[in-house]
Amino acid sequence: MYDKISEWIDNVLKNNIPDNIVAFCFNLYDDGNRTWSMELVGTEQFDLENEDWACCEVTDFGTRQNPLFKIGNRRLSMRR
Numbered sequence: 001m002y003d004k005i006s007e008w009i010d011n012v013l014k015n016n017i018p019d020n021i022v023a024f025c026f027n028l029y030d031d032g033n034r035t036w037s038m039e040l041v042g043t044e045q046f047d048l049e050n051e052d053w054a055c056c057e058v059t060d061f062g063t064r065q066n067p068l069f070k071i072g073n074r075r076l077s078m079r080r
Contacts, residue, residue, distance in 0.1 A: 025054040037067040
């Protein structure tokens, strides 16, 4: 699983990262029907004292449309 996640992150970040990105956030969520997805977003803030720092999203690197996902016990893959 580590290799699939690493490959996905490398593909997501192969384009230029905007200069105003200071932190990354992985959004993990349940799509229902035993389907789980992960997005990667870049933010312009990071604050240990404020859990809403990830709301200052600058880009989702296209991962909102193409998240990494897992269905039940099946392997991780990228949505196309």
